[in-house]
Amino acid sequence: MSTKVHNVCIVGSGPAAVGSAIYTARAMLDPVLITGRAIGGQLMTTSEVENFPGYPEGVSGPEMMEDLHKQAKRFGTTFVSANVKSVDFSSRPLHIFLDNKQEILTHSVIIATGAQALWLNLDGEKKLRNKGMISSCAVCDGFFHKDEHLLVIGGGDSCMEEACFLTKFAKKVTIVHRRETFRASKIMLERAKKNPKIEWLTSSQPRAWTTDENGELTGAMINTLDGLKHVQCDAVFIAIGHKPSTDFLGGQIDLDENGYILHKDHTMTNIDGVFSAGDCTDHRYKQAITACGDGAKAGLDAVKWLSEQNL
DSSP states (O other): OOOOEEEEEEEOOSHHHHHHHHHHHHTTOOOEEEOOSSTTGGGGGOSOBOSSTTOTTOBOHHHHHHHHHHHHHHTTOEEEOOOEEEEEOSSSSEEEEETTSOEEEEEEEEEOOOEEEOOOOOTTHHHHHHTTSEESOHHHHGGGOTTOEEEEEOOSHHHHHHHHHHTTTOSEEEEEOSSSSOOSOHHHHHHHHTOTTEEEEOSOEEEEEEEOTTSOEEEEEEEETTEEEEEEOSEEEEOSOEEESOGGGTTOSOBOTTSOBOOSBTTBOSSTTEEEOGGGTOSSOOOHHHHHHHHHHHHHHHHHHHHHTTO
16 A cells, blocks of 8 residues: 555546546646546547537547546646545545555545446447447437437436427437336426427337448337337437446445435535535536536635645
């Protein structure tokens, strides 16, 4: 175990984590960024990003994350490629335990581990996600599917919101839900039902994706009350929820009922010197630009807190 105590350790590798790293590095805090084994977060599976300022022609998610990581490295961020197994925030300095048997000591921590979209994980789904034909974000990818028939899988408020948003571009949106009743709030459900572009396929569940000889999505095999049938579509949006990556905290940080980190004071958690940013605490926006902004705020809060502690 190294006896060096770092000023700040950031856990995560997506826009929120790198935003925190850039701000704390420029404040001469020499941040350590624990990226995990697979860097870049959900943007690594995003084929095209057109709504992030500074990229007028758009950019692929992996390219953007490479740029952000280069920027953080330029200002002196140290990168550690390992997964966090557990933490101990009960005493000072704070302890972070990695899966490579390394233990890191730090005065402050910024948690920016994001949230994972829940997928159906049918055969071939991952390949279609990487091509942009199956997505979990209508705001990110809806623009690319003008005048197409889209499927939205789910039954909650997020599903209704995604479906309504997609009607701005699609010629038709079909909501596929495994039950007859919906978890969505009454107001969101009514809004979707009043939209003339939205059709409904209830008591139905996708069983397989179909593709053409070029590997392009052509539709879904869906198990309905009338048996298995093929539904043609051009793209699929899966809106069955997200799971924040907070299990490693071991109950030491206050979470809401869905596992998202709660803030006590601005970006600080219930433990002094422990901050959070991005999708692990934001269950509403889930955008690269808002995650970067969250990271900047957490970085600034960490700088201020460390200064107040004379650290």
